[in-house]
Structures are given as structure tokens and as C-alpha cells.
Amino acid sequence: MTELKRKSNKQLIILLFASAVGMFGFGFALVPLYDVLCDALGINGKTQSTASTYQPVTIDKNRTxxxxxxxxxxxxxxxxxxxxxxxxxxxxxxxxxxxxxxxxxxxxxxxxxxxxxxxxxxxxxxxxxxxxxxxxxxxxxxxxxxxxxxxxxxxxxxxxxxxxxxxxxxxxxxxxxxxxxxxxx
Amino acid sequence: MSTMTQDPSIAQNDHDDHHHGAPKGLMRWVLTTNHKDIGTLYLWFSFIMFLTGGAMAMVIRAELFQPGLQLVEPNFFNQMTTVHGLIMVFGAVMPAFTGLANWLIPMMIGAPDMALPRMNNWSFWILPFAFSILLSSLFMEGGGPNFGWTFYAPLSTTYSPDSTALFVFAVHIMGISSIMGAINVVVTIVNMRAPGMTWMKLPLFVWTWLITAFLLIAVMPVLAGVVTMVLTDKYFATSFFDAAGGGDPVMFQHIFWFFGHPEVYIMILPSFGIISAIVPAFSRKPLFGYASMVYATASIAILSFLVWAHHMFTTGMPVFAELFFMYCTMLIAVPTGVKVFNWVATMWRGSITFETPMLFAVAFIILFTIGGFSGLMLAITPADFQYHDTYFVVAHFHYVLVSGAIFSIMAAAYYWLPKWTGHMYSETLGRWHFWCSVISVNVLFFPMHFLGLAGMPRRIPDYAIQFADVNQIVSIGGFAFGLSQLIFLAVVIKCIRGGEKAPDKPWEGAEGLEWTIASPAPYHSFTTPPEVK
Incomplete structure (x- = not known):
């Protein structure tokens, strides 16, 4: 195997291993990402976990x-x-x-x-x-x-x-x- | 056989032109760094796991032969469905493809070996340990994993047996093995091609495996992550999936299927490569639409990251999300359809002969397409609410995995056995194996569609009385299919031990560098790279 090929092998191996490690991290990054997305898109039925303040607004009597x-x-x-x-x-x-x-x-x-x-x-x-x-x-x-x-x-x-x-x-x-x-x- | 070239000048190609052969003894296999040895190890390991997982399927079908509980306890039944799935996915199909990759990729691209031979040895030899750990957990107090191969939380966290840590470590080891194997494949294909073997000259098996390897590197670490979360949730009081601590069990399904959906393409893309080699060989025509095959494979791989939530339509997603995943899923039918039509177009007006590899390849095309159609039905969100978690799903994925992936592996074995062993396999026995398999596989899986539509849920040891007759037919098909695979074992052993001498190129229409070297392939091949024009 030529020296050049050995070097490009090494670079590629490092890159691929780094991708695998990165994807392992990405799996864990999905956890906060999930919460952020559910929050931002208002999906999943999760209510807020802290108290909201009540601003007196007009009460819509026509709607029940x-x-x-x-x-x-x-x-x-x-x-x-x-x-x-x-x-x-x-x-x-x-x-x-x-x-x-x-x-x-x-x-x-x-x-x-x-x-x-x-x-x-x-x-x-x-x-x-x-x-x-x-x-x-x-x-x-x-x-x-x-x-x-x-x-x-x-x-x-x-x-x-x-x-x-x-x-x-x-x-x-x-x-x-x-x-x-x-x-x- | 009308199709075998019996050109004596090729047939008696000298077999002593390699400098040294294989070392002798048991340590040859433990220490080997030779791609052919490792390929053989992978293929035998995969076959042993296929029979092991198959034996578990026999337990399942025996229990379901009649309504009521006859043979096993429900908890053991659940362990059987779980470990059957895990073994077939990670122990049978994936190692079989890695074995084929090891044997074939260097010979197809004109390389002397895989790029990273020592890592190759490791990626194989950690596998037996992973599966010993997994199987040993079945004999422990409390039993082995019983939560389904998808190990949904909280079944795998709050309600799982004490042996769950062993399941987690086994999956970790399988994942490391797959990732190392995938890295090896990528480096080999990128850096070790013979001069003149440009990208668009690569055989499709090499292309599909390259794309599969990228999928493996992308999603196996995510699987490792999700099992780690299960481990810490169960043993170290984290709450990734525990709502009481601020987690969410539905999130488990999102992370799992982010791995799981690309995983199902990992189990089918190499099949596409195999079929794309066999169909042209026995049609005696070049493959129709080579470039479109490459692009279709890449499109399927990319789309596979955008469809995971179609496994979760009933979890209460917003309608918009359901429609998004429904349309993305249906989009996959387009590149898959391109492939099926290309294979059919390859056969069109070809001068076709039906040796065993071609029989399996044709059955693959038809039966995989049936599995693809039921997949499309499952993709329709409103209809999925009826099909979800029923035997319809079981029928669907067994059509694509058994009569899809497994049939393609069988086809590959018959096609390349002469190259591996130097002997022709017994065509008569091969045909017996094919016809027994193809009939029994349909008796086994086709009626499951009706069971599912009638409402029989999956993963249950007992069922309502109205499902009894069809289950009996299914079980008979199952036993017949299981026994048929013993014919395959006989064919392979017979072929290794002797038989008609195979010429270098036993199939008239076969193309590719692997047919330019002797049969059996010498221990070291392409030590000087061939020139590809």
C-alpha cells in the first residue's frame, strides 16, 4: 500500500469514527430537541410547567x-x-x-x-x-x-x-x- | 445445465498460482484477517442464528396452532417473540449481508482484501459474545427480554426483567460490530478500487453496500444512545422516558424509530444489489437503467430519515405531522418502483434460464413487491388505525424481510457458492429448496393479512376462537418453511464437500471481476490490481 493511500485511509477512518461518535451524541441531543420542538409547535399536549399570570381580558361570553x-x-x-x-x-x-x-x-x-x-x-x-x-x-x-x-x-x-x-x-x-x-x- | 460455460481452458485454470494458502487449525479462524475467511465466519454465524431464531419462531407457531395456552407460558412466549426479532434482525440478516460484503466487495472492486483487516477480525469476533449474552439471559431468573424487539418504554424500563442490562450490553456490542464493519466497507470502497474502477462502473452490490454502510454509521449510534437511556432509566434513576421525572415515553418511540426506519433499509438495500447482479446474469442482458438504480438507492436512503413517525400514527400526533409522514412514506414507493420496473425491464426479452439463484431472485421481486404494497396500505394514516399492531403488520414485514431480504441472501448464496467452494451445488436439491420455501412462505405469511384485517393483535400467546382455522394453516406453513431450510443446509454442506467442479465463470451471463479469478477463489486474490477498462 502506498504512503499516500495509507494517509487517505487514516483520514477517512477518523472522519467516519467521528461521525459515529457524533451520531451517538445526536441521539442524546434529540432529548432536549424533542422538548423544544413540542414546545415551539405546541404539540404533544404538554402544558407549561410554571404558573402563568392572569391578565384580565375581555371574557368571551358568547363562547362556551x-x-x-x-x-x-x-x-x-x-x-x-x-x-x-x-x-x-x-x-x-x-x-x-x-x-x-x-x-x-x-x-x-x-x-x-x-x-x-x-x-x-x-x-x-x-x-x-x-x-x-x-x-x-x-x-x-x-x-x-x-x-x-x-x-x-x-x-x-x-x-x-x-x-x-x-x-x-x-x-x-x-x-x-x-x-x-x-x-x- | 444449459447455461454453464464448460470452456475447459477456463475450467482447469491452475489453482496453485497463489503463493501460500490458508493456515491450518482452529486458530486460523480466530486470528484470521483474510476477507474470505471472515466472510465465511459471518455467513456461518448468520446461518446458525437463522436456525436459532427460526427455532423460536417454531415455538411461537406451535403455541398459536390452537387457541388457548398449550405449550408455553405467556411470559416465555413474549421472550420468544422478542428474541426471535432481535436474533433475526441483528444476528441473521445483518451479519449475512456483512459476510457477503466481506467475501464479495474486494473481489468485485479488484482489491486484495478489506482496507482494515484487523478491525474486520474484531467486528466479527465480538458478535458471538453479544449473542451468547443475549441468549444466556433467557435462562436467568425472571427470564430474558420480553418487551418486543422494539423495547418500548416503559415496558423495557419500569416493567422489564432484571436481565435487561444484559440485553442492553448485547445491543451495544452488536452496534459496535456493525459500525466497525460499516467503516471498513466505506474505506475499502473509497480507497481500494482497482485502477479504472470508476464510481459509475461499480457493481450495484458495491453501491448498495456503500450506501448501507453510511446508513449504519448514521443510525447504529442512535440505537446505542437509546438503549443507554433505557439502561440509565432502569438502573440509575434518570427519567428520559419516565413522565414522573419530566420525561416522555413517546419520545422513546421517536428516538427508536429514528434508528429503526433507516434500519429496515439497511436490511433491504444490499438485497437490491444482489438482485441487480443475478437478474442480468440469467437474463443474459445488461442491467436496465444502471444509473437510475444508483440514484434510486440513494433517494431511498435519504428518504428513510424522514418517515420514522409512520410507526407511530396512533400515538396522538397532530394531523399535520401524520400527513407529512404519510406523504413522505408514499414517496419512497417511487424510487422502489423504479428498481422493480428496472428488474422487470432487464428480464424483458432476455434469454432467461431459471437456475436456483434466478428462481429466488424472481420470487424476491414478486414477493418483495407484495410486501411493498402492504407497506403502502399501512402508510395511509386513517387506514393504519385499523392495521396498527395487528397481524397485518406482521405479514407486511415478514414479506419484505423473509421473502425479501432472506430470499435475496439465499439467491446470493446459490449464485456465488461455486466461486466460494469451487464446486457446483446440487441443482436438484436447490430447486427442491426453492419450491418448498416459496410455497410454504406464502402459506405462512399470506393468511396473516386476513388475520390482521379481522383484528388479531400481534404478540399474543392466545387468541379469540374465530382465528383458529387460519392460525392452523399459518402454523403448518411455518413448520414447512422451517424444515425447508434444512435442505439449504444440506445443499451447502454437500457443495463444500464436493460436487461437479465449478469453472471460473459458471454462469454464462455473469459480469464482474469476481468471475475472472479461479474457482474456488484463491486465498489471496488481486494482489496485483486488475486493469478495469
């Missing part, structure tokens, strides 16, 4: 949106977790207060995390929460019960094609997970 509340508890979580009301009629722009009721049926201190999701996904960006228990983790002592508050308003810009918004919470048991914050009991 049905808001439905769903709750699910993962099978390893010995809690009940239910919305105060299952469905309500709201006008866009109206500030609404409701709550979910959680009770710990076990004899142990448990920490939960409720994860919200809005359906249809395109409506998520118009569902604004000024206060939500889901912004924090939920901790309950043995056999304790709590009302978990939720205050929200529907953006009047909500597309006309959407007349029903479903807000679903799934409650996960994160007591033994690494990411439990110090929650005030």
Missing part, C-alpha cells in the same frame, strides 16, 4: 368551552386521586378555581407527582394555569387527605375548531425515586 377533568393513579401508588368536578362549562378568559382531592390510603408517607396532559394536543398552549399542584410534588402522610388547588383560564385565542378541552392528570409514585425534593409535610 367544555373542560373535562380526568385523573389516573399508577398501579404502584396506594392513593385515591379524583377531580372535584368531572366537567364544567367555561367562557374563554374567565378565571376558574377548582381542586382535586387526594388521599393516602396507606400507612406510609408517600410522595407523588401529578403529570398533566391536555387533549387535543393543539389546545395545550391555550390552557393557562395560574396555580397548579402539579408545579410541585405532592406529599401526604399516612392516611392523610388533601385538596389540591388548580386555577386556570382558557386563552380567548383558542382556535374555533376546539370546543372541548380535556385535562388529564396521571399520578406517579416517586417516593423511592432519586428526584424527590424536600417537600414540606
Amino acid at each position: 368551552i367544555t373542560v373535562e377533568f380526568l385523573s389516573q393513579v399508577q398501579s404502584d401508588m396506594p392513593w385515591t386521586f379524583t377531580p372535584q368536578v368531572n366537567t364544567m362549562q367555561v367562557h374563554p378568559g374567565e378565571l376558574i378555581r377548582t381542586h382535586f382531592v387526594a388521599s393516602n390510603l396507606s400507612a406510609n408517607y408517600l410522595v407523588g407527582q401529578a403529570i398533566p396532559s391536555v387533549s387535543p394536543g393543539q389546545g395545550a398552549a391555550y390552557f393557562n394555569k395560574t396555580e397548579c399542584f402539579c408545579f410541585n410534588q405532592q406529599a401526604l402522610k399516612a392516611n392523610a387527605q388533601a385538596d389540591l388547588p388548580l386555577i386556570f383560564f382558557v386563552d380567548p385565542e383558542l382556535p374555533d375548531s376546539i370546543s372541548t378541552l380535556t385535562l388529564s392528570y396521571t399520578l406517579f409514585n416517586i417516593t423511592d425515586k432519586g428526584y424527590v425534593e424536600n417537600v414540606a409535610e
Whole structure:
């Protein structure tokens, strides 16, 4: 093999190995990219994870949106977790207060995390929460019960094609997970 | 055989013009850096894995022979479907193509060996370890992987058996092996072509493998990344796919299929190259539309990165995204159609003979096209909601992978066996193998379309009573197809041990540098590069 060929072999090998390493990194880069894209395009039904501020806007009395509340508890979580009301009629722009009721049926201190999701996904960006228990983790002592508050308003810009918004919470048991914050009991 | 050239001046080409032959003993195979030895190792390994994964398919079909649970427990059934898929994809089809690449690419481009022979040895020899790890996990407490070969989170994270770490490491090793193999192929093709072997003179098998190698380098690392995320989610409390910690299980599917869709083209592009070699040889006409074949292959490879979410239509994507992926998927039918029409045009008015390689090649064209059509049906978003996760999907991908990829590998084996072994295979046995395979494969997979349309879900050990009759037919086809492959084993062993002496160029219409060297190919070939005009 000539010296020239050996050199071009080496360059090509380095380039190809670097591409492979780069694609390994790209796989991980897809994780933040996914969140950014879902956020920017308003897809996937993810609601914002921090409180939005309520600017008093004109309440669109002519339009009524049905808001439905769903709750699910993962099978390893010995809690009940239910919305105060299952469905309500709201006008866009109206500030609404409701709550979910959680009770710990076990004899142990448990920490939960409720994860919200809005359906249809395109409506998520118009569902604004000024206060939500889901912004924090939920901790309950043995056999304790709590009302978990939720205050929200529907953006009047909500597309006309959407007349029903479903807000679903799934409650996960994160007591033994690494990411439990110090929650005030 | 009417087509074999029996020109005695070629047939008795001296076989002692190479300086030294292969070393002897077991260590020859462990230490070898010879592309032909490594090709042989890959091909045998792939065949052993094909039989292993096939045995698992037999367990699946035996359990599904009747409704109700008869032979195995549901958890073991799930392990069978999972490991069957993993073994067939990573252990049978991909190593078979790498084996063919090792044997053929240097001989086709007039190179003495692969560019990186020692790495070549490594890329093969880590594979047996990967599959030993994977298979050993089946015998561990809690069992092996049972979450499907697609290992969707949270099945592979929250609900997976304790042996999942072994599955992850096995996939890592398979990935490293594939990436090293792909780098070797690219460097060989780019730098080791004989003088005068310009890009547009490359045989199509070389072209399709070059493009496949780029796909491998692009997506195998993504697979390594996603299994690593599964590993850390399960064992190290990260939450890439755990919604409780801010992750998203649907994201798993996006990352997985970003790898997974190019992967299915990795498993079919080299087939296109094989068929493009065999069809002209037995039609005694040059390939119709060579340049369009090259461009079509490249287009398929590029489009393969834009269609991954068609596996996920039912995850609740926005309609716009569903339509985008639907149209991109349908677009792939265009370059694929170019290829199919080119093969048919090559046969048009050719003087065709139907030796075993050609039989498999023709069956490939027809049956792969059927698989392609059901793929188009699956691409239609609204219809997909009915087909999703049913036996229709199982029928679709088995048509393109078994009667597609596997048939092309069989065709390649028959076509080049005389060059590899120096003997002609038994044409009678070869035809028996073909006809048994082609009939049983259709009995096996065609009725699955109807099962799927009637609503039978995939990956279940038991089913509703109305599916019983068709499942029985399918299982009989499955057993027949499995047994038929033993004929192939017999043909290969018989061919290695003896048989009619093969001339340098046993097929009248064959083209390419590999037919200019002796049969069997000497241990070292093209030590001085040929001049390609």
C-alpha cells in the first residue's frame, strides 16, 4: 500500500469514527430537541410547567368551552386521586378555581407527582394555569387527605375548531425515586 | 445445465498460482484477517442464528396452532417473540449481508482484501459474545427480554426483567460490530478500487453496500444512545422516558424509530444489489437503467430519515405531522418502483434460464413487491388505525424481510457458492429448496393479512376462537418453511464437500471481476490490481 493511500485511509477512518461518535451524541441531543420542538409547535399536549399570570381580558361570553377533568393513579401508588368536578362549562378568559382531592390510603408517607396532559394536543398552549399542584410534588402522610388547588383560564385565542378541552392528570409514585425534593409535610 | 460455460481452458485454470494458502487449525479462524475467511465466519454465524431464531419462531407457531395456552407460558412466549426479532434482525440478516460484503466487495472492486483487516477480525469476533449474552439471559431468573424487539418504554424500563442490562450490553456490542464493519466497507470502497474502477462502473452490490454502510454509521449510534437511556432509566434513576421525572415515553418511540426506519433499509438495500447482479446474469442482458438504480438507492436512503413517525400514527400526533409522514412514506414507493420496473425491464426479452439463484431472485421481486404494497396500505394514516399492531403488520414485514431480504441472501448464496467452494451445488436439491420455501412462505405469511384485517393483535400467546382455522394453516406453513431450510443446509454442506467442479465463470451471463479469478477463489486474490477498462 502506498504512503499516500495509507494517509487517505487514516483520514477517512477518523472522519467516519467521528461521525459515529457524533451520531451517538445526536441521539442524546434529540432529548432536549424533542422538548423544544413540542414546545415551539405546541404539540404533544404538554402544558407549561410554571404558573402563568392572569391578565384580565375581555371574557368571551358568547363562547362556551367544555373542560373535562380526568385523573389516573399508577398501579404502584396506594392513593385515591379524583377531580372535584368531572366537567364544567367555561367562557374563554374567565378565571376558574377548582381542586382535586387526594388521599393516602396507606400507612406510609408517600410522595407523588401529578403529570398533566391536555387533549387535543393543539389546545395545550391555550390552557393557562395560574396555580397548579402539579408545579410541585405532592406529599401526604399516612392516611392523610388533601385538596389540591388548580386555577386556570382558557386563552380567548383558542382556535374555533376546539370546543372541548380535556385535562388529564396521571399520578406517579416517586417516593423511592432519586428526584424527590424536600417537600414540606 | 444449459447455461454453464464448460470452456475447459477456463475450467482447469491452475489453482496453485497463489503463493501460500490458508493456515491450518482452529486458530486460523480466530486470528484470521483474510476477507474470505471472515466472510465465511459471518455467513456461518448468520446461518446458525437463522436456525436459532427460526427455532423460536417454531415455538411461537406451535403455541398459536390452537387457541388457548398449550405449550408455553405467556411470559416465555413474549421472550420468544422478542428474541426471535432481535436474533433475526441483528444476528441473521445483518451479519449475512456483512459476510457477503466481506467475501464479495474486494473481489468485485479488484482489491486484495478489506482496507482494515484487523478491525474486520474484531467486528466479527465480538458478535458471538453479544449473542451468547443475549441468549444466556433467557435462562436467568425472571427470564430474558420480553418487551418486543422494539423495547418500548416503559415496558423495557419500569416493567422489564432484571436481565435487561444484559440485553442492553448485547445491543451495544452488536452496534459496535456493525459500525466497525460499516467503516471498513466505506474505506475499502473509497480507497481500494482497482485502477479504472470508476464510481459509475461499480457493481450495484458495491453501491448498495456503500450506501448501507453510511446508513449504519448514521443510525447504529442512535440505537446505542437509546438503549443507554433505557439502561440509565432502569438502573440509575434518570427519567428520559419516565413522565414522573419530566420525561416522555413517546419520545422513546421517536428516538427508536429514528434508528429503526433507516434500519429496515439497511436490511433491504444490499438485497437490491444482489438482485441487480443475478437478474442480468440469467437474463443474459445488461442491467436496465444502471444509473437510475444508483440514484434510486440513494433517494431511498435519504428518504428513510424522514418517515420514522409512520410507526407511530396512533400515538396522538397532530394531523399535520401524520400527513407529512404519510406523504413522505408514499414517496419512497417511487424510487422502489423504479428498481422493480428496472428488474422487470432487464428480464424483458432476455434469454432467461431459471437456475436456483434466478428462481429466488424472481420470487424476491414478486414477493418483495407484495410486501411493498402492504407497506403502502399501512402508510395511509386513517387506514393504519385499523392495521396498527395487528397481524397485518406482521405479514407486511415478514414479506419484505423473509421473502425479501432472506430470499435475496439465499439467491446470493446459490449464485456465488461455486466461486466460494469451487464446486457446483446440487441443482436438484436447490430447486427442491426453492419450491418448498416459496410455497410454504406464502402459506405462512399470506393468511396473516386476513388475520390482521379481522383484528388479531400481534404478540399474543392466545387468541379469540374465530382465528383458529387460519392460525392452523399459518402454523403448518411455518413448520414447512422451517424444515425447508434444512435442505439449504444440506445443499451447502454437500457443495463444500464436493460436487461437479465449478469453472471460473459458471454462469454464462455473469459480469464482474469476481468471475475472472479461479474457482474456488484463491486465498489471496488481486494482489496485483486488475486493469478495469
